[in-house]
Amino acid sequence: MKxxxxxxxxxxxxCSTYMSLFYxxxxxxxxxxxxxxxxxxxxVWVSSIAFILVFISSIMFLIKKNRKWDILAYSSAEIGVVFxxxxxxxxxxxxxxxxxxxxxxxxxxxxxxxLWMLFIVYLILRSSSGNDQKKARYAAVYAIIAFxxxxxxxxxxxxxxxxxxxxxGPGGGGIDPKMLYTMLVTFVGFSxxxxxxxxxxxxxxxLRYKMDIIKAENNN
Amino acid sequence: xxxxxxxxLKDIKxxxxxxxxxxxxxxxxxxxxxxxxxxxxxSRELLSYAVPSFMWICFTFAGLLGLSRSFGIEKENEAIKxxxxxxxxxxxxxxxxxxxxxxxLFILExxxxxxxxxFFNYDISGSILVLYSIIITGTIGFVSVGTLxxxxxxxxxxxxxxxxxxxxxxxIPLLINSVRVTFVILNGQPLDKVxxxxxxxxxxxxxxLFTSAIVYGYVLEED
Numbered sequence: 151m152k153x154x155x156x157x158x159x160x161x162x163x164x165c166s167t168y169m170s171l172f173y174x175x176x177x178x179x180x181x182x183x184x185x186x187x188x189x190x191x192x193x194v195w196v197s198s199i200a201f202i203l204v205f206i207s208s209i210m211f212l213i214k215k216n217r218k219w220d221i222l223a224y225s226s227a228e229i230g231v232v233f234x235x236x237x238x239x240x241x242x243x244x245x246x247x248x249x250x251x252x253x254x255x256x257x258x259x260x261x262x263x264x265l266w267m268l269f270i271v272y273l274i275l276r277s278s279s280g281n282d283q284k285k286a287r288y289a290a291v292y293a294i295i296a297f298x299x300x301x302x303x304x305x306x307x308x309x310x311x312x313x314x315x316x317x318x319g320p321g322g323g324g325i326d327p328k329m330l331y332t333m334l335v336t337f338v339g340f341s342x343x344x345x346x347x348x349x350x351x352x353x354x355x356x357l358r359y360k361m362d363i364i365k366a367e368n369n370n
Numbered sequence: 371x372x373x374x375x376x377x378x379l380k381d382i383k384x385x386x387x388x389x390x391x392x393x394x395x396x397x398x399x400x401x402x403x404x405x406x407x408x409x410x411x412x413s414r415e416l417l418s419y420a421v422p423s424f425m426w427i428c429f430t431f432a433g434l435l436g437l438s439r440s441f442g443i444e445k446e447n448e449a450i451k452x453x454x455x456x457x458x459x460x461x462x463x464x465x466x467x468x469x470x471x472x473x474x475l476f477i478l479e480x481x482x483x484x485x486x487x488x489f490f491n492y493d494i495s496g497s498i499l500v501l502y503s504i505i506i507t508g509t510i511g512f513v514s515v516g517t518l519x520x521x522x523x524x525x526x527x528x529x530x531x532x533x534x535x536x537x538x539x540x541x542i543p544l545l546i547n548s549v550r551v552t553f554v555i556l557n558g559q560p561l562d563k564v565x566x567x568x569x570x571x572x573x574x575x576x577x578x579l580f581t582s583a584i585v586y587g588y589v590l591e592e593d
Contacts, residue, residue, distance in 0.1 A: 212588055267539045274535060278527040288522050291585045292536065295515065298577055299540050302570065306543035309567055310550065 162339025174332040192340035193237040200230030205297040208290035220286035225351035257307035377466030399432040422552040437520040438530040460587035495558030508548035518582040
């Protein structure tokens, strides 16, 4: 089962890299730097899914009190942190030549930044909450509050800056079909990559849990 | 309803007898005002832009002190066990804690606002009543999440340290809008300019009051 994910992730990522570097036509205004956008959108995609997964599994955990939901939330949060960091870094690299600055406080960037902070706080909260049960409960509560908060952050940031135009959107205006295909392949590739990491991460967590039980038995 | 009132009374009595929470919050707020006054030596025109943010920073920082203490006090001598053993639902405990936190912070804000005007030589052109009502609305939002997180933070290893990290990312939308609205009121501009922000603050209040009340039981559980 896992081998399928490995194969698809490798194929998907290779195709996505090849297509974004060679297959997709060069963007007229931005030039080659636009190619980083495929990677950028891929990481955005994964971190959004991770964030939604954390929210859903947190609610499920509070309802069902089943450990597996908590593990899913925790693993997704870790993946989310990694990919959102990549999002911010790749976005900055793209923004420097295009916007002439590494960072601006526009609504999208502000929201991404806050999302990144929320994920990190989530992990800090987990690491300092003591036993497993409490840790899981607190983290779930925080994840729910954080998820509800994010739309408000986005709207508020828009209100603060005056509603800014969409600077670049793949849907805005005509997009070259080759660009579209590249984007789709990137999404698929990244999705498999994420699934793969998630599976492995959950496995580690289960092993750790088993180890804790063995330790506890030996101590008695 | 009576239970909520009894819990609230307990907190007020506690505070009335010790006066430690309020005095430390007040002193801290004064220190913040002092620091702002010396670190931002700015012209009068800029001042009108800066004072709303100073005000809300001052309120939230002082409020943070109160929040972290409000459950710390229960944790000492394991007083929380008594609260948990009482025949109430978590929702009622949440409401009473929320009310007591809100009350203390609001009294503090009531006193601090004139001090801001005195120390910054500020002329308010708008109505004071409207200003207080927006301060109340903002404080409700702040305290609603704050009460939930303060309960969480006293049970973690990092204790008070983790409360600001938990709380501040969440209340950012609240702060952005409150500062905007406060600025407009202080400078006597028409309110319809920021009507959207006021609606956002109210949405924040309602959303997080309800969610916090619902999930409070999970935070309170002892194991």
